[in-house]
Amino acid sequence: MKNPRPVSPDTDLSIAEDPSPADIAALDDAIHAFNVEATGIDDGRLLAILLRDAGGEVYAGLHGHTWGGCCEIKVLWIAPTHRGSGLGTRLLQAAEREAARRGCRQVVLTSHSFQAPGFYEKHGYRRLAAIEGYPAGHAQVVLTKRLGGQSQQQEIMPNF
Numbered sequence: 001m002k003n004p005r006p007v008s009p010d011t012d013l014s015i016a017e018d019p020s021p022a023d024i025a026a027l028d029d030a031i032h033a034f035n036v037e038a039t040g041i042d043d044g045r046l047l048a049i050l051l052r053d054a055g056g057e058v059y060a061g062l063h064g065h066t067w068g069g070c071c072e073i074k075v076l077w078i079a080p081t082h083r084g085s086g087l088g089t090r091l092l093q094a095a096e097r098e099a100a101r102r103g104c105r106q107v108v109l110t111s112h113s114f115q116a117p118g119f120y121e122k123h124g125y126r127r128l129a130a131i132e133g134y135p136a137g138h139a140q141v142v143l144t145k146r147l148g149g150q151s152q153q154q155e156i157m158p159n160f
Contacts, residue, residue, distance in 0.1 A: 032044055035067075039068065041067065041068040043066070043067060043068065043102075043103070044065060044066070044067035044068075045065060045066050045067070045102065046063070046064075046065050047062075047064050047065055047066055047071065047073075047098060047099070048061065048063040049061055049062050049063075049091055049094050049095060049098075051087065051091075059078070059079040059081075059082055060077065060078040060079060060082055060087045060088075060091065061075075061076075061077065061091065062075060062076040062077070062091050062092070062095055063075050064095070064109075066098075066099055066102045066104050069103060069104055069105045069106070070105070070106050070107070070108060071095065071096075071098075071099030071102070071104045071106070071107045071108070071147075072107075072108050072109065073092075073095060073107060073108075073109040074109075076088065076091055076092065076109075076116075078091075088116070088119060089123065092120075092123055095107070096145070096147060100147045100148060104147060105146065105147055105148065106144055106145065106146050106147060107144065107145045107147065108142070108143070108144045109125070109142075109143055109144075110140050110141060110142050110143070111140075111141050111143065112134075112135070112138055112139065112140055112141070113130070113138045113139040113140075113141060114138050117141040117143065120143045120145075121143070123145070125143040125144060125145045126143060126144055126145065127141055127142070127143055128142045128143065128144055129141070129142045130142070
């Protein structure tokens with residue numbers, strides 16, 4: 001970690017603005033292990049679909065993961081020079097096909113109000129919630145899509 005800043009002399013906590021990829025991977029691995037122990041579901045796999053130019057630079061792609069019958073798309077990005085060319089649709093459809101191949105029944109994702117919630121809705125995603133003020137003056141939108149023709153009317157929250 002670069003420039004760790006102790007929180008207090010009584011603790012070993014530190015705050016880092018640029019944690020190492022290894023530290024982030026350690027946290028991801030730890031929560032995955034906890035989730036597997038809690039659920040018994042151990043089919044988690046990363047998912048990335050990338051488009052590269054002749055020089056090897058990524059100009060579009062998405063990444064996320066599949067686990068427990070669900071695909072989560074964390075990022076879908078297209079370089080400004082390639083937007084509006086259908087790449088977003090191609091990437092999203094490829095992710096949905098791969099998720100279904102892995103046994104997923106739904107895809108979940110978030111998009112800020114200034115990003116592309118309308119794009120996802122046009123592709124059959126349903127808006128579940130909006131978190132207003134994230135970031136200030138905007139909202140984070142939570143969307144989902146059932147795969148394989150399943151109804152969007154299925155109950156969202158389990159009975160506790």
